[in-house]
Amino acid sequence: GNSVTQMEGPVTLSEEAFLTINCTYTATGYPSLFWYVQYPGEGLQLLLKATKADDKGSNKGFEATYRKETTSFHLEKGSVQVSDSAVYFCALIRPLQKVTFGTGTKLQVIP
Amino acid sequence: DSGVTQTPKHLITATGQRVTLRCSPRSGDLSVYWYQQSLDQGLQFLIQYYNGEERAKGNILERFSAQQFPDLHSELNLSSLELGDSALYFCASSGGGSSSYNEQFFGPGTRLTVL
Numbered sequence: 001g002n003s004v005t006q007m008e009g010p011v012t013l014s015e016e017a018f019l020t021i022n023c024t025y026t027a028t029g030y031p032s033l034f035w036y037v038q039y040p041g042e043g044l045q046l047l048l049k050a051t052k053a054d055d056k057g058s059n060k061g062f063e064a065t066y067r068k069e070t071t072s073f074h075l076e077k078g079s080v081q082v083s084d085s086a087v088y089f090c091a092l093i094r095p096l097q098k099v100t101f102g103t104g105t106k107l108q109v110i111p
Numbered sequence: 112d113s114g115v116t117q118t119p120k121h122l123i124t125a126t127g128q129r130v131t132l133r134c135s136p137r138s139g140d141l142s143v144y145w146y147q148q149s150l151d152q153g154l155q156f157l158i159q160y161y162n163g164e165e166r167a168k169g170n171i172l173e174r175f176s177a178q179q180f181p182d183l184h185s186e187l188n189l190s191s192l193e194l195g196d197s198a199l200y201f202c203a204s205s206g207g208g209s210s211s212y213n214e215q216f217f218g219p220g221t222r223l224t225v226l
Contacts, residue, residue, distance in 0.1 A: 043115075
């Protein structure tokens with residue numbers, strides 16, 4: 001079956017530090033890959049997505065590249081802000097199949 | 112605002128009781144998904160409906176059931192509630208309008224507390 005593995009959190013960074021949150025997946029075929037973000041007390045919001053190999057999704061300074069050869073979709077940001085503090089979920093979706101979420105990685109950015 | 116609405120926002124009830132959570136998808140979206148988020152289990156997919164029919168099933172207990180109505184809103188029914196059912200329940204929708212087929216839009220959630 002499909003699976004998504006995210007790095008364990010929490011991740012604590014100082015403001016303006018570089019962020020990487022690792023995500024690897026196992027799936028047959030060609031899934032679409034997503035990063036969702038959940039701010040405290042809110043629902044999940046789509047952050048970025050990539051639907052085919054070598055696609056790069058980007059939004060709000062965050063980027064992730066769909067690497068089929070390494071089955072990865074790592075999330076990166078060059079300079080984090082306190083407002084980026086949230087839980088980040090990597091997800092894998094294939095048409096007509098249930099979505100598979102990672103366990104989430106909590107990011108805390110300190111001033 | 113994702114366009115997905117969920118009611119109620121908070122629900123407090125006792126063990127053994129039954130509750131109904133309601134979700135209205137984004138305009139034009141045909142698929143509705145239900146998720147349970149608890150501290151120890153993370154985000155768990157429960158069930159998906161597409162245009163009124165069950166499409167995929169995840170880790171949904173037999174005490175739980177859901178349906179999607181002709182107007183595409185969905186309800187999640189939780190019965191014989193246990194303390195461990197306390198969690199955030201999210202609804203998401205997809206499959207319509209300008210979004211890609213697979214992209215899901217999440218509602219704000221219903222926080223269920225079982226005492």
